[in-house]
Amino acid sequence: MSHTPETEAAPMVRFENVTKRFGDNQVCEDLTFTVAPGEFVTLIGPSGSGKTTILRxxxxxxxxxxxxIEVGGEPLSHMPRGxxxxxxxxKHLRRIRRRIGMVFQQFNLFPNMDVLRNITEAPVHVLGRDKxxxxxxxxxxxxxxxLAEKAREHPSRLSGGQQQRxxxxxxxxMRPDVLLLDEVTSALDPELVAGVLGLLREIASTTDITFLCVTHEMGFAREVSDRVMMFDAxxxxxxxxxxxxxxxxxxxxTRSFLRAVLDRP
Incomplete structure (x- = not known):
């Protein structure tokens, strides 16, 4: 476990009776849960169970x-008016979205920018920070x-593990309050997985960022999470x-899912 969240504080993330449908396909049904400030919550479950939809x-x-949905006590999907x-x-979405960062399974780096500019582009042009x-x-x-020595390299010259870092x-x-992790090791070669997970473990234990993580790495989920949520349908x-x-x-x-992914008897 990474750290003990502040249980007395107001939730950093709150879902209240959230349902999401795509046409006739109901992906999330009447979800109600909270995530405390600084808490590391991992979402597990079979493909198609709604985990990544939560992050999206x-x-x-x-x-x-x-x-x-509320983030830091403010409504995300809705806003007060009159x-x-x-x-x-x-405008409201952009303001609240600044509190949230996401790391995708595909790295989504800008190929035409060097590493340093990939990192500074949004803080300068979205947050208006001094270059x-x-x-x-x-x-x-x-x-x-x-990766300090790679600041002037372009992403194409980096390994997959370096790109994910x-x-x-x-x-x-972006100094987010909430960091979302979506299967961040699934595109990596197996020998690179441990380094990226170790980095995330260190970030979780040394910052007050709130994490929501979707992963198939059950060992990582067991080691770093404060709480694990099992999703199905x-x-x-x-x-x-x-x-x-x-x-x-x-x-x-849960038992049958864990037997399948952990190859238990």
Whole structure:
């Protein structure tokens, strides 16, 4: 476990009766849960169970069909206007979205920019930060991820593991309150996985960032999570501390999923 979150504080992330449908396909059904500031929550479950949709809703890449999402006590999908709640406009979405970073399974780096500019582009042009200060912070982050000497390289000259480290540094450059991780090791060669997971473990234990992580790396989930949520068919089947959920899962669906992914008898 990375650290103990502040249980008394207001939630950093709150889902209230959130449903998401794509046509007739209901991906998330009436989800209600909270994530505390500084908490590391991992979402596990079979493909198509709704895990990545949770992250996409928080990034406003998708809109809720019904229900409410709050980030840091402010509504994400909706906003107050004239004494009532209405769907959020683009200005509101952009403001709240600045509090959230995401690292994708595909690195999504800008191929025409060197590493340093990949990291400083959004802080300078989205947040309006001073270029020199943004570059100094970027170099600090590159030092943290072990790539300070690659600042002037282009992504095409980096390995997959190095590109994913740059993507993590780029997300951190926005100083997010919440960091979303979507299968961040799935595109990496097996020998590169441990280094990236070790880096994320260090970030989780040394910052107050709130994490929501979708991963198939059960060992990592067990080691770094404060809480694990098991999803199936758009619902939370079971949740709890990793030692109890992995050690003594209470739901048969969780047991069968873990048997499959951990190759248990």
């Amino acid at each position: 809703l928080l990034m406003t890449l998708e809109r809720v069909t019904s229900g409410l 004494g009532r709640t209405v769907p959020a406009d683009e 020199e200060a943004a570059e100094a912070h970027a170099m600090e982050l590159l030092g943290m991820v072990g 740059v993507a993590i540094a780029r997300a951190l450059a 758009g619902r939370v089947v079971e949740e709890g501390p990793p030692e109890s959920l992995f050690g003594e899962p209470g739901h048969e669906r």
